[in-house]
Amino acid sequence: MSESASANAPKPSSSVKLVLLGEAAVGKSSLVLRFVNNDFQENKEPTIGAAFLTQKCSLPTRTIKFEIWDTAGQERFASLAPMYYRNAQAALVVYDVTKPSSLTKAKHWVAELQRQASPGIVIALVGNKLDLTNDGGDVSEAAGAAQGESESAQNGDEGAGEEDEVQDDVSGDARKVSTREATGYAEEEGLLFFETSAKTGTNVVDVFTAIANAIPESSLKTGRGTGAGTGQTSLGNRSAEDSRVNLDDRNAATAKEGCAC
């Protein structure tokens, strides 16, 4: 593939379209702001309209450029989402760990994605506002909450066989959705799962890195493919990368020249 492999040759770069979904005020925009600018705004105004941001995420073998679409503020009309998750390769479905109704809403989004989005879409379920819980301060423990399988032992401890989700212990803990409940749901549905705090930054980058790693290589090569998995035989040199027309080099010229008729 690479013709002249010099040591500082740039890694292959792929764009990944990611859509952000979830109930209002769960911190969707704040998560992105933390990821993109490593910043947090207390009492952030609700996002008006929608937002689009890009951020690169460097993996050992390649660079992923996230194109992040935030439906902020328009969920009530439920009209932006279908356009946003069209051809999206990844979705971040966010709920607020202090608000059980937001997990219910998140489950609706997951169901809709599974019904309507590209078959291969990578979905991450994210419980935000971890800083409002007792786990909030301890980064290592919170990080441990991530990613189902290997952590099941710990989750078992935490849940302690108690069906009741609400942890009513120490004062100051606003958690209303237990890690156990959300992990269980995420495992059932095959979702990535994280608990994060956009405020402290806990786990935020990890979410995006995990998504980047979970995007199948084949789907990167063929673009935001749906049909991935059907015909395995490649068309020789005909990959999607060969056929994409790059307008960036010439946009300045084109914009000025316009129609030459």
Add this chain to the structure above:
Amino acid sequence: METLSDTTWDVVIVGTGVSQSLLALALSRSGKKVLHMDPNQYYGGSDAAFSLDEAQEWVEKVNKDTDVSPFKDASILKHDASPLEDTSISAKLASSRAYTLSLSPYFLYARSQLMSALVSSKVFRQLEFMAVGSWWIYAPGHPDTKIDELGAEKVLCRVPGNREDVFAASHISMKSKRTLMRLLRRITKPNEDEASNEGDNTSMPLNDYLAAEFSVPEELHNPLLSLSLSQLSQQDTPASYALPRIQRHLSSIGHLGPGFGAVIAKYGGGAELLQAACRASAVGGGVYALDTCLEDCLWRHGSEYSEHRFLLKLANQGSVQAKHLFTSAADTSPKESSTPLVEVARSISVVSATFPSLFPVAVEGAPVPATAVLMFPGDTLGSRKSPPVYLQVHSSDTGECPHQQSVIYCSVALPGPEGQALIESAVDRLIQAEGLPARVLWSLKYTQSGRLGNGEPRRLTVEDEIPDCYHFPPSSLDLAFEDDILDLVKEAWKIVVGDEVDDADFMMFDDREGTSDQ
């Protein structure tokens, strides 16, 4: 902002077709409060793209309410594999969502104003463009057709796209090449010898003009017609229509990169483009409401309403007040149009073949084309007087179908069963030429009414009783985007932003913070 009614809107746009969506994009940095809605549950109206299941629903809807949409006589044919046949993976239909089948598979010439607008508005960053490759003419039994050629190439001649191609073409005689070069020179440099153009009569039919003015041999008439994308026969296509479009084709080659002159947006052409425009509008604060019908429109007299004369009653959403209203003929009750609409027969077929011979890389360094344009002249399909059938073959690189399959979009300016028969025969011939085991897995047929570029110029229309309510014309049936669509969008934009905004600011936007590459 709890409901739509709580806002007094500067602009309400009904319908999310290409024109309306481009208007929403144009207004996305204007600071105007824009409500953009669509009676359907999907984006795009008559320019939408569908999965297989969505196409099925669409067909049922089209056949149920015939008077409100530009479509009719829609049907889907599914060809199930018999157990005896080749059941390799490519010969089977994949899952519904593996397909994006577009009602607007239109491409963009590199030199079109719309291309420039997509670049200057930065919307191109959210789109992936694929090259449109070669043009082909169906010419069975052409004397120079080589026996050893493979697949579809046996019966198709590649149309030369530039001078180098003309010289290289083995099926054109030396004499023809000279006349062709003379014609191409004239077309590409129309102003050079203005004086000698005096005698030109470009209102003549294209074939008469080519023969009379340039002695272009008849065998080259169809190839030239195909470059103009005229959907009418040579006799019905005036030279004044064809020549500027042939010029558009030739001057676009190489403009965005070597070896191609047009591009198509991945994932559905126009359908993807309009969604990118809507997304940009949403990012700018535009509010989107699908599944929302405009039930009633009240234009109020009196000075107290001077800023929001419209009271619009929406199904399920209460009423909203607005200053400007833009709709299209297809999205409101259609009134008798002043100019009659044209009806065309169309089909979308999913085929279990990749037609590699149709997608040659024209010159070194050129991108692999994802689309090829095929023209089947009416006489080659056994009907001398009928208009040509155009096929656009889309490879899986367009993201519209799985690997090892293709989508073929067909159009002929002859409605009803007659047109569908021509289309079927064209697709059959292409597939036969490709040889077994290629076959049609799924196809959607329909009749669409709209306007061809050959017709009168498109206009924004105003309803007599209601000033400030503008209608976009019915959808375009052209195979490439015609720039007059953008002219209308600009006109509409100007109505909203007023005279204090410079015309040159139209669609000129900076990258938003955090969205550019650097």
